[in-house]
Amino acid sequence: MRYNHIFGPVPSRRLGLSLGVDLVCHKTCTLDCIYCECGPTTNLTLKRKEYVPFDEVKAELTHYFENHPDPDYVTFSGSGEPTLSPDIGRIIDFIKEKKPKIRVAVLTNATLLSDPVVRKDLNRADLVMPSLDAVIPETFKKINRPAEQIDIHKVIDGLKTFAGSFQGELWLEVFILPGIxxxxxxxxTLGAIIRDINPARVQLNTLDRPGAVAGLKPASKQDLDRVAEIIHAANVEIIARVKNLSSGDHISDEKMEAMVMETIHRRPCTVDDLTAALNLEKGNLExxxxxxxxxxxxxxxxxxxxxxxxTIKEPL
Structure with a gap:
């Protein structure tokens, strides 16, 4: 069966073996972050609707569960903001009913957590990983380039409300770009807000792949150490890159090409990235x-x- 809405599983630097679920069309999001590894947002929106059919996602997950070993996590991520799908709660429920021992994670930019319906949809997840890169409106607009109606203060209030009621784990990611x-x-100010949110982890990240805007520079280890010291929040960690894994069994050229194309369609990768993510021979990949x-x-x-x-993007 060809999967159109799930991908992987791939080794994740944070989640072990993670099976991805993509609930929106490429690239549909509430933000157009300058650093996004999936490229510029082509559909900047706040509209929640069924971007991909619920029954198709359910059928793909069913087939995967019946024909493959269980991953460590099923992770809602991919090519846009997963909470834009009104079906995310139903799909989480389906996973929990079908495979109650598999943990469910949601990667979100937190912009829709001010909506009580969205907060309810995420209640059954085991782990929610929201991002918060800026707390000043001018900086928020510069780095995240939000849809017009989004107000950073409302985003922060929604994040605090969700954190106060969510029974799972909350890991907050902060993406740092020097000079921005x-x-x-x-x-x-960010540190004070983080202490109010009180996440289980605060994860500092920076540029690892080409972003949506050319010429951005990643933060150094020293930069991130400085940020951690100023934020002064509990459980701050700098996210490490995935280490190379041992090579897997021989696979056909056709299957290798399909795996690579699916991966780099969602985010640009080096050969080393592909070696680690797909467990393939580096020489064959080159x-x-x-x-x-x-x-x-x-x-x-x-x-x-x-x-x-x-992948080469087709002209609009």
């Missing part, structure tokens, strides 16, 4: 990427961390 959202005064370049299926972008591969 790392001013001392703003970080001090040969494959050269062929895909020659066949005009893939393009490469040189960044500070290396050569990133991505």
């Amino acid at each position: 959202n790392d001013a001392k005064e703003e970080l001090e 040969i494959l990427m050269k062929r895909l370049i020659l066949e005009d299926k893939v393009e490469s972008v040189q960044q500070e961390r290396g050569l990133f591969y991505q």
Whole structure:
């Protein structure tokens, strides 16, 4: 069975073996973050609607569960904001009924947590991982480029309300870009808000792949250590990259190509990223990427961390 709405599972630096569920069309989101590894938002919206059919997602999950070992997590993520789907609560319920021992995680930008219906939809998740990159309106608009109706103060209030009632774990991610959202005064305000939210973890992240805007620079380890000190919140950690895994069993060229194309369609990757994520031989991947370049299926972008591969976007 070909999967259109689920992907992986892939080794995750935070969640172990994670099966992804994508509930929106590429790239549908409430934000157009300058650092987004999925590229610029093409559908900037606050409208909750069925972007992909509920029955198709349910059928794919059913087939996967019946034919594969259980992953550590089923994770709602992918090519946009998963809470834009009004079916997310129903799909979480389905997973819990079908596979109660599998943990469910939701990656969200927190912009819809002010909606009590969204908060209810996420109640049965085991782990919710919201992001909060800025707390000052000017900085929020600069780094996250929100849909017009979004107000950062309302976002923060919704996040606090959700954190106060959610029974699962809450891990808050803060994405740092030097010179954009790392001013001392703003970080001090962010720290006070984080202490009010009181997440189980605060995870500092920075640029690892090409973002939606060219020329962005990642924060250094020293930059992130400084941020952690200023925020002064409990359980702050700097997220580490995935380490290389041992090579897996031999697979056909066709299957390898399909795995690679599915992965880099969602986010650009280096060969090392693909080696770790897909458990494939590095040498075979290098040969494959050269062929895909020659066949005009893939393009490469040189960044500070290396050569990133991505699918060639069709002109609008």
